[in-house]
Amino acid sequence: xxxxxxxxxxxxxxxxxxxxxxxxxxxxxxxxxxxxxxxxxxxxxxxxxxxxxxxxxxxxxxxxxxxxxxxxxxxxxxxxxxxxxxxxxxxxxxxxxxxxxxxxxxxxxxxxxxxxxxxxxxxxxxxxxxxxxxxxxxxxxxxxxxxxxxxxxxxxxxxxxxxxxxxxxxxxxxxxxxxxxxxxxxxxxxxxxxxxxxxxxxxxxxxxxxxxxxxxxxxxxxxxxxxxxxxxxxxxxxxxxxxxxxxxxxxxxxxxxxxxxxxxxxxxxxxxxxxxxxxxxxxxxxxxxxxxxxxxxxxxxxxxxxxxxxxxxxxxxxxxxxxxxxxxxxxxxxxxxxxxxxxxxxxxxxxxxxxxxxxxxxxxxxxxxxxxxxxxxxxxxxxxxxxxxxxxxxxxxxxxxxxxxxxxxxxxxxxxxxxxxxxxxxxxxxxxxxxxxxxx
Amino acid sequence: xxxxxxxxxxxxxxxxxxxxxxxxxxxxxxxxxxxxxxxxxxxxxxxxxxxxxxxxxxxxxxxxxxxxxxxxxxxxxxxxx
Numbered sequence: 001x002x003x004x005x006x007x008x009x010x011x012x013x014x015x016x017x018x019x020x021x022x023x024x025x026x027x028x029x030x031x032x033x034x035x036x037x038x039x040x041x042x043x044x045x046x047x048x049x050x051x052x053x054x055x056x057x058x059x060x061x062x063x064x065x066x067x068x069x070x071x072x073x074x075x076x077x078x079x080x081x082x083x084x085x086x087x088x089x090x091x092x093x094x095x096x097x098x099x100x101x102x103x104x105x106x107x108x109x110x111x112x113x114x115x116x117x118x119x120x121x122x123x124x125x126x127x128x129x130x131x132x133x134x135x136x137x138x139x140x141x142x143x144x145x146x147x148x149x150x151x152x153x154x155x156x157x158x159x160x161x162x163x164x165x166x167x168x169x170x171x172x173x174x175x176x177x178x179x180x181x182x183x184x185x186x187x188x189x190x191x192x193x194x195x196x197x198x199x200x201x202x203x204x205x206x207x208x209x210x211x212x213x214x215x216x217x218x219x220x221x222x223x224x225x226x227x228x229x230x231x232x233x234x235x236x237x238x239x240x241x242x243x244x245x246x247x248x249x250x251x252x253x254x255x256x257x258x259x260x261x262x263x264x265x266x267x268x269x270x271x272x273x274x275x276x277x278x279x280x281x282x283x284x285x286x287x288x289x290x291x292x293x294x295x296x297x298x299x300x301x302x303x304x305x306x307x308x309x310x311x312x313x314x315x316x317x318x319x320x321x322x323x324x325x326x327x328x329x330x331x332x333x334x335x336x337x338x339x340x341x342x343x344x345x346x347x348x349x350x351x352x353x354x355x356x357x358x359x360x361x362x363x364x365x366x367x368x369x370x371x372x373x374x375x376x377x378x379x380x381x382x383x384x385x386x387x388x389x390x391x392x393x394x395x396x397x398x399x400x401x402x403x404x405x406x407x408x409x410x411x412x413x414x415x416x417x418x419x420x421x422x423x424x425x426x427x428x429x430x431x432x433x434x435x436x437x438x439x440x
Numbered sequence: 441x442x443x444x445x446x447x448x449x450x451x452x453x454x455x456x457x458x459x460x461x462x463x464x465x466x467x468x469x470x471x472x473x474x475x476x477x478x479x480x481x482x483x484x485x486x487x488x489x490x491x492x493x494x495x496x497x498x499x500x501x502x503x504x505x506x507x508x509x510x511x512x513x514x515x516x517x518x519x520x521x
Contacts, residue, residue: 008463010469010473011469013464013476014472015458015462016464017473018472092479093479094475094479094480095480095483103488105488105491106487106488110500243475261470345503376517380513384506386502386506387503387506390502394495400489401483429509429512430508430509430512433516433519434512
């Protein structure tokens with residue numbers, strides 16, 4: 001860092017830090033929290049992306065209000081465990097996730113981690129644009145206009161040249177994920193059934209066939225995916241969180257998990273009428289769900305549902321593109337901050353928009369098997385999580401990186417539980433694929 | 441908190457801190473981002489960690505898990521098609 005020639009990134013980060021210092025000095029706890037929240041809420045609500053909301057829709061329509069309602073709460077608690085680690089890693093190391101993996105484990109393992117990330121990110125981005133197109137299609141917007149419009153909104157968010165501005169724009173969009181809450185209320189759910197499911201985890205799905213296991217895995221993949229680790233750690237370090245900001249980072253992540261859980265459960269509840277009325281929604285896309293729900297929640301409710309899927313795809317496309325660009329910049333050791341202008345960080349911004357543009361273009365290819373990709377993407381994300389969690393736990397326990405901020409035995413226990421749980425879920429999926437007649 | 445930071449914050453007021461005001465003060469930037477600068481230097485000096493045989497086994501097992509699951513997904517895709 002040069003005293004004589006500070007760059008924009010340093011000046012912007014210093015301005016943000018001065019405002020935080022000011023808030024601390026003046027005892028403004030709410031203002032301090034306002035300044036420091038962002039990465040956690042964004043990553044959690046961003047994870048309620050188009051395929052995730054479709055997974056929850058499929059869950060509600062195929063299983064109603066039962067086992068999966070408390071199950072989703074548990075999956076978001078597991079997501080919090082993983083994401084809290086990224087807050088500490090980012091605040092203590094001031095580095096991104098990809099950079100730490102490459103630095104501590106070398107190019108060989110770093111390349112594997114990057115292949116997992118980029119592969120799942122590209123697939124997931126395609127499905128985000130599927131959601132955007134499907135949601136926009138409900139309102140009669142043509143595919144190319146939906147893709148072009150989404151890319152324009154993304155560009156507007158990215159080109160603010162200030163991480164703070166990007167974050168606030170993205171947060172505003174992300175909060176629209178809560179549109180599923182009024183949709184759930186419009187479905188006039190049986191609140192007794194909701195309470196019963198939360199207390200007793202029932203009704204339990206009858207039989208664990210391959211379809212149930214895929215829904216199970218898709219719901220896990222709807223809350224825990226590799227890109228979340230790379231995005232939040234990158235955002236925490238780009239935002240410039242200091243070590244003493246870790247408690248606020250935890251609160252930020254907890255708020256995000258809470259809001260995302262609320263939206264996810266609301267989505268399950270909103271589509272439960274399809275289960276009650278025995279509608280076969282197993283092959284439904286976003287638009288079909290919205291149409292099918294109209295008799296139960298009205299035209300306005302159907303429109304809100306479609307808007308929710310569109311928003312879910314858009315916010316996730318922003319977050320996932322950013323995670324890819326952060327990883328690219330960290331690995332190639334090029335400038336990678338949203339506080340930089342395009343001129344100062346060409347590679348970073350080009351990767352950001354190129355990844356999004358390519359994924360959006362795929363959606364416009366006639367005959368591309370989009371519904372199948374949407375179905376499988378969350379499953380694939382879960383299957384690539386165990387090594388991601390492995391590296392995460394190794395990094396957070398690395399004394400040379402974390403010093404006194406290493407995880408204690410309790411947090412390590414929780415982290416191991418998440419890794420083992422996700423691995424076992426994957427093995428269960430493998431069993432049902434290799435032995436299709438198996439019913440547990 | 442360093443004196444320069446305090447003086448700047450008090451003189452600039454609660455809501456009127458601007459990027460250009462900060463940009464013109466390189467010394468203030470360095471002072472404000474001291475923790476970040478020191479940490480970045482520390483992290484850049486880190487080399488590769490030595491992996492014990494046990495850790496290598498764990499990491500390789502996780503990698504084999506992903507490769508196995510990739511095959512399972514392909515089988516699942518073929519089954520569905």
